[in-house]
Amino acid sequence: MTQEAQTGAKGPTPQDTQSSAPGTRPIRAALKGALAISPLTLAVVPWGILAGSFAIDAGLSPFESQAMSMLVFAGAAQLVALGMIKAGIGLVSILITTLLITSRHLLYGMAMRPQISPLPLRWRLTLGFLLTDELFAIANLGKQRVLDPWFAFGGGFSFYLGWNLATALGITLGHKIENLDTLGLDFAIAATFIAIVVPAVKSPSVLVSVLVAMVTSVVCALMDLQAGLLIASLTAMACGQFYAKFSDEKGRQV
16 A cells, blocks of 8 residues: 555645645745845835935936936935035046945955855846845855845845835925934934844954944044945954954854
8 A cells, every 4th residue: 555545645735735836935935035124124214215305405306316216226325426416526426436335235245155156147136236235134144054035035125115115205205394304314324234233243253343343434434535434344354354263263162
């Protein structure tokens, strides 16, 4: 007798059929990613409202303002670029400045390369466009785990929708709210990065990196260095790595 006859099994149960249905697992993974990033999506809403309002204030049309969020999709770079546009600064200077501000994404890409590189080109391009500080925070799993592209897509795309909806809200309501720039909405930028960084501080070397980055970024800001973000990032990583190596942090953890 076969095993099915012995157990009286007549075929897959409805639960088995449902769990193995085509497309179910990707949808669940995408929803899981959207849920994981949802606190950061909510935190960035004031930032998006500010970006939409600033775009109109800088002289862009509603279509151009929304297109900027859809195509550029980089909050800090957008706010800086809008300020430069309003001040009448040339295109080359704007491009160089935004390139320096978004240079941290190169570091993100390098960190996630072992997980991203085995994926097909369509996935690499899609996740590369959706890569933000927030997506990196939930999707960078290190070398020990395999990245689920649907999880990353769900998180990245839901954050993309949240950012663009917030921008549309800023475009629509920004001119109706007086002194919007005095309401402290820009604190959402700091709050978002605090929410990203604090949970990641799980070892002394990471704490060293965070403290060095804080001090270096402030010094670079006082010196008015446009490449301050990149300088602070590289300096912090070097100090963190130096501490981990010479304090034998990994050996003590074992």
